[in-house]
Amino acid sequence: MKVISRRKFLGNSALAASLAPLAVGSLTSPFVRSARAAEPGPNDKVRLGLIGCGGMGQGDLECFFLNPEVDCVAVCDIDDARIAKGVEICQKKRNTKPDTVKDFRRVLDRKDVDVVLVATPDHWHALPTVLACQAGKDVYVEKPLAKTIDEGRAMVEAARRHQRVVQMGSQWRSCKHIVEVGEFIRSGKLGKVSIVRGWAYLDWLPGIGKPADGPPPPGVDYAMWLGPAPDRPFNPNRFHFNFRWFWDYAGGLMTDWGVHLINMMLMGTGPDSPKSAYSCGGKFVLDDNSETPDSQVTVYEFPNYTLIWEHKAGLNNGLYNRSWGIEWSGTEGNIILNDEGWEIRPEKKKANLDNQRKPGSPDPRPAHVRNFLDCVKSRQQPVLNVDIGHHVSTVAHLGNLSYRTGRKIVWDAANQKVVDDPQADALVGVKYRDPWKLPYAQRA
Ligand SMILES: NC(=O)c1ccc[n+]([C@@H]2O[C@H](COP(=O)([O-])OP(=O)(O)OC[C@H]3O[C@@H](n4cnc5c(N)ncnc54)[C@H](O)[C@@H]3O)[C@@H](O)[C@H]2O)c1
Incomplete structure (x- = not known):
């Protein structure tokens, strides 16, 4: 199995096809202003x-x-x-x-x-x-x-x-073969899906060292870069690209790659919310000043299945020898997917599914x-409208709430609240540095 580079995962070639919206409902209304x-x-x-x-x-x-x-x-x-x-x-x-x-x-x-x-x-x-x-x-x-x-x-x-x-x-x-997998799984042909796994094992993630604080580069408005985040001296690691490994600005791989893969996993299983999340891991591989874990496993309890997220720096050999991928495990067999395509592995004792491999599709960004x-x-509503974006991002964030508090998070999806855990619930909210304010924020 070939190893995918970050560049390829992000995509850089053209795809002409566009896809029909998944979410329905027109935005046209007499109140549009x-x-x-x-x-x-x-x-x-x-x-x-x-x-x-x-x-x-x-x-x-x-x-x-x-x-x-x-x-x-x-x-x-x-x-x-x-x-x-x-x-x-x-x-x-x-x-x-x-x-x-x-x-x-x-x-x-x-x-x-x-x-x-x-x-x-x-x-x-x-x-x-x-x-x-x-x-x-x-x-x-x-x-x-x-x-x-x-x-x-x-x-x-x-x-x-x-x-x-x-x-x-x-x-x-907007990726053709991932849309196909989602439709296949939601059609029930894989039987009852009870376990879904997603993983990203990334050897291209080097340590970023421990540079000292210093002046921001010329031509940079650092105050505007910080914006609503806490005030602190400039450190080159907390800036372009590597901001993702610091809690003040992002959520590490759990929300960086996690959102992409959780998005794909939920395309197969549907729009349910998890009841709980438990996550553990740590900085076991990298010796640098980044804060987010280089190795992390999160287990989510959904109403009808368990979803497992894994990431790890320093190695490309993930499950099934794939650097990253997803596995849906049903009662008729399992499906393994990554950018190179998908593979159906039927349950040996049953004859309802054929052993099949389907090819991957080109870079989906142009279609998106x-x-x-x-x-x-x-x-019309786009395929990954703000509601779906919020839903899949929330699932990823719950993993980090658990990792950061060291406790299982029980999630009240209807009220978007962590149950009986004010410390974790505080991480759900919006804490902006003056003078920045976020309109419509519930817990500012
Ligand atoms: N869809 C994907 O596959 C994918 C891939 C990579 C990154 N991303 C996302 O894209 C975002 C940017 O990531 P990146 O890798 O390009 O980071 P980056 O640091 O290279 O780029 C961010 C840019 O935003 C600028 N910026 C910061 N504050 C600003 C402000 N107030 N006003 C205007 N510009 C401001 C920075 O100066 C910088 O040039 C992240 O949220 C990341 O998760 C998505």
Whole structure:
């Protein structure tokens, strides 16, 4: 089995196909109000404002530009070097020069921005998205939906109140062979699925060392990078890309890869919420100043099945010799899936399923972006709308609540509360540093 690189997991090639929305329900209503005169029609240009032009922002921008109707009118980042990268892509792909800005609120003020792409670190997903909804923009926001569960709720509320199209950027929802697996499992052909496992074993994750604090690089507005996160001196490890290994900004691999794979796992098993989560692990492999565990296992109790998440740094040999993958275990057999395809392994004593291998499909990101653009025009719900994004991100966050408290988390999904555990429940909430406030936050 070939080992997938991070680059391949994130994807970099084009896929023309777009997929029909899974979630139904039109956003068109007599109450739709927008800051613009009208939503873009089928033949109109879609004018994009990019917020966050790092690794993913640049890759997503390239995907948006695969669609001829997209123009980028504004590029926003707190780092001049990153802004320059965004401008370069616009010049190369469209021969245009977007306006540039370091404060994302100036992007939202503009009447010539129809949609915003939010590709900032996780602690900066919620506020730009909520404010964009208030400003009448549609939003493509990277995964995980937010840094905390209550931030996600506020995003759901903002999209609902302002009738916005919001797609979360976990592109695997738009991946042909994963959509097929989901349909196959939900059809019941695998029998009763009682155990689902997802794993990411990643040897490309090196230690990041223990650099000293120091001044931020020139051209960087560090206060704006921190935003609502706690104030602290600049440390190069807590900045671009590696922010994901620090609790102030993100949730480690549990929410980084976890959201992608939990999203795929739930495509097979459906929209139930877990009743509880228990997680353990630690920094057993890496000797550096990162905070999130390099090895972690989380067990979720869903009403009709158990879901198990595993990640580990320092080794690519995961289950079934696959660096990452998913296994649904039913009563008729099991299915193993990764980007290279899926494989049905029938139960030997039964003859209801054939032993089959199905090929993988190309990079799903272009299709995911295309689905978003189609929904911007049709006012239909995208395949990974904000409700589904919130749901799958919540499942991932529950793993970290358990890891961080060292206790089993009992989850009251109806009220979005941890049962009888105020310390864990506090991690569900929104704690922003002044002067930042998140509209619609329940527990601010
Ligand atoms: N869908 C995927 O497969 C995938 C892959 C990688 C990353 N992501 C997600 O994309 C997001 C960004 O990750 P990355 O790897 O690109 O990180 P990154 O650090 O390379 O990029 C983030 C960019 O946001 C900028 N930024 C920070 N605060 C800002 C602010 N207030 N206003 C404007 N810009 C700001 C940073 O300067 C940086 O350039 C993360 O949430 C990550 O989980 C998704």
